[in-house]
Amino acid sequence: MTEEGWNYFHKDRQYSDVHKDRLARGVEMDSAKAMASYMNKYFRGALNVQDYGAGPGHYYPVLKRGYSGGPVRYRGIDIDESNVVYGNKHFEDDPAITLELGSVLEPQIAPETNTVISANTLPHVPSIEPLLRGIAAAPNVQFLIFRMLIGSECVQIRKHLLEDDYSGLFEDNYQFNNIYTPQYVRNFLGPDWSVEIEADVVDAARLQEHRIPEQDTNSFYGNRVSRSVDGMVFKGEIYMPWKFVVGVRRS
Numbered sequence: 001m002t003e004e005g006w007n008y009f010h011k012d013r014q015y016s017d018v019h020k021d022r023l024a025r026g027v028e029m030d031s032a033k034a035m036a037s038y039m040n041k042y043f044r045g046a047l048n049v050q051d052y053g054a055g056p057g058h059y060y061p062v063l064k065r066g067y068s069g070g071p072v073r074y075r076g077i078d079i080d081e082s083n084v085v086y087g088n089k090h091f092e093d094d095p096a097i098t099l100e101l102g103s104v105l106e107p108q109i110a111p112e113t114n115t116v117i118s119a120n121t122l123p124h125v126p127s128i129e130p131l132l133r134g135i136a137a138a139p140n141v142q143f144l145i146f147r148m149l150i151g152s153e154c155v156q157i158r159k160h161l162l163e164d165d166y167s168g169l170f171e172d173n174y175q176f177n178n179i180y181t182p183q184y185v186r187n188f189l190g191p192d193w194s195v196e197i198e199a200d201v202v203d204a205a206r207l208q209e210h211r212i213p214e215q216d217t218n219s220f221y222g223n224r225v226s227r228s229v230d231g232m233v234f235k236g237e238i239y240m241p242w243k244f245v246v247g248v249r250r251s
């Protein structure tokens with residue numbers, strides 16, 4: 001058993017490379033475009049963004065082009081150093097973006113940050129409480145948007161990640177897929193924040209065709225890549241109630 005049984009990210013070089021490849025090929029993820037459209041609906045003015053679980057920074061070009069309220073400066077935080085190195089090299093000529101090694105479990109919100117974002121990462125970490133408390137305690141943060149799993153109850157799910165090795169089951173080599181209620185988020189942000197839940201934007205046909213190359217050679221990836229079932233997003237056996245949580249500080 002390891003203390004970080006949830007943290008498969010360092011071991012998962014192939015999946016990490018999927019994001020680098022998307023950045024290199026200029027792929028615009030549907031979730032990044034949806035995030036930009038909700039930012040246009042709720043946010044105003046220049047944004048100084050901190051993105052937790054940024055990968056190599058592949059959301060930045062989409063948000064920069066898609067957000068019409070003002071210029072976007074972007075600081076991406078990721079726990080996987082290879083993403084940080086790759087992203088900083090890729091964007092070396094753009095002074096508006098930087099990638100840094102760090103964890104959403106120990107958020108360090110910079111004084112110039114007015115917007116905190118996170119996409120597809122918060123379900124997979126052991127706790128989102130440090131992030132919510134960090135935002136509540138940072139009056140410079142005016143806006144937030146998260147793509148995460150939202151439902152009518154808080155549920156912790158552990159998905160075992162190895163196909164034929166069951167040692168330390170649910171203690172090691174697992175992936176969290178955690179669901180939170182809107183009330184949970186509001187509880188930690190407090191009355192200064194207006195928090196809305198917005199629908200996910202999914203192209204079911206495209207999701208059905210979505211594959212990553214590893215699926216052809218490593219069947220365990222088949223259980224990790226989302227698919228559409230009667231209009232609902234499933235990953236393996238698990239229904240994934242993806243939503244956007246959008247917050248605006250009232251004062």
Ligand SMILES: C[S@@+](CC[C@H](N)C(=O)[O-])C[C@H]1O[C@@H](n2cnc3c(N)ncnc32)[C@H](O)[C@@H]1O
Pocket residue numbers: 009019029031052053054055056077078079080083102103104105118119120121125
């Ligand atoms: C599913 S990917 C999402 C990447 C990107 N936001 C997207 O939506 O395509 C999760 C990312 O979060 C990073 N990550 C995992 N745990 C983290 C943590 N505790 N703090 C910061 N980043 C983390 C991983 O290295 C990975 O790049």
